[in-house]
Amino acid sequence: MSFSGANRVPKAPTLPQGETVAAYGTYLEAQKAVDHLADHQFPVQLVTIVGTDLRMVERVTGRLSYPRAALGGFLSGAWFGLFVGLLMSLFSTPGTGSLLPAAILIGGAFGLILSVVTYSFSGGKRDFTSSSQIVAATYSVLCRSEKANAARQLLAQVGGVTPGWGTATAATPAPPVAETPPPAPPTDPRG
Numbered sequence: 001m002s003f004s005g006a007n008r009v010p011k012a013p014t015l016p017q018g019e020t021v022a023a024y025g026t027y028l029e030a031q032k033a034v035d036h037l038a039d040h041q042f043p044v045q046l047v048t049i050v051g052t053d054l055r056m057v058e059r060v061t062g063r064l065s066y067p068r069a070a071l072g073g074f075l076s077g078a079w080f081g082l083f084v085g086l087l088m089s090l091f092s093t094p095g096t097g098s099l100l101p102a103a104i105l106i107g108g109a110f111g112l113i114l115s116v117v118t119y120s121f122s123g124g125k126r127d128f129t130s131s132s133q134i135v136a137a138t139y140s141v142l143c144r145s146e147k148a149n150a151a152r153q154l155l156a157q158v159g160g161v162t163p164g165w166g167t168a169t170a171a172t173p174a175p176p177v178a179e180t181p182p183p184a185p186p187t188d189p190r191g
Contacts, residue, residue, distance in 0.1 A: 016048040018142035021151040022160040027051070029160065030139035036158050037151060046144040047151065051136025058132045065127070069119040070112050077111015078104050 024030045030049045038044045062068070085103025092099060141160075143151040155161050 016050055016142050018046070018048060018144045019148040020140045021143045021148050022141040022155045024139045024141070024160045027136070027139050030141055033141055033155050033158055033160060037154055040154050042151060042154060043147065046147050048142045050140045050142055051138070052140065053137035055135050055137070056132060057135050058130045061129045061131055063127060064119070064129050066116060066119065068129075069115045073115020074108040074112040077114070078108035080111065081105070081107020 022030075022033055024033065027049070034044060034047055034049060037047060081104040082100070084107065085100040088099045088103065141151070141155070152161050
């Protein structure tokens with residue numbers, strides 16, 4: 001996969017440019033909209049997906065205890081041991097035996113010990129596991145002005161289109177205002 005166009009991703013952080021052509025509640029909907037544009041040979045290099053109202057969401061996945069910390073440490077250490085064992089077996093001389101099982105066990109043991117020691121230092125302040133994500137409340141699809149109307153027309157098929165410049169919108173007529181007669185002049189009670 002190669003990217004053409006040297007000006008696609010700016011080197012310094014800058015705000016995206018273009019008109020909002022559609023807005024969606026989830027990233028998958030915005031991704032589907034851009035995919036729809038790509039399927040219809042639209043120049044998608046002019047399109048940007050922008051998430052607004054960002055929030056960090058931490059989803060608790062379970063309770064953490066010494067046995068769970070030990071198991072997690074052993075498994076991650078075993079994976080590292082597998083990697084090191086494979087590298088070592090590439091450079092070992094034939095006939096010396098496989099270093100792989102020993103590397104997995106040694107890596108698992110070090111991972112288990114490190115994980116249990118780290119958990120014991122937490123002092124029970126974080127007895128749960130979790131997964132964090134940055135989530136946006138809305139995802140806007142922006143397109144450069146020269147192709148914004150064409151993008152709106154294509155995205156009208158999948159929904160989420162927002163009215164923009166050059167887009168005809170039906171104006172709602174204002175309700176008629178009833179004229180009120182001017183107030184009557186005050187009458188003189190004497191006469």
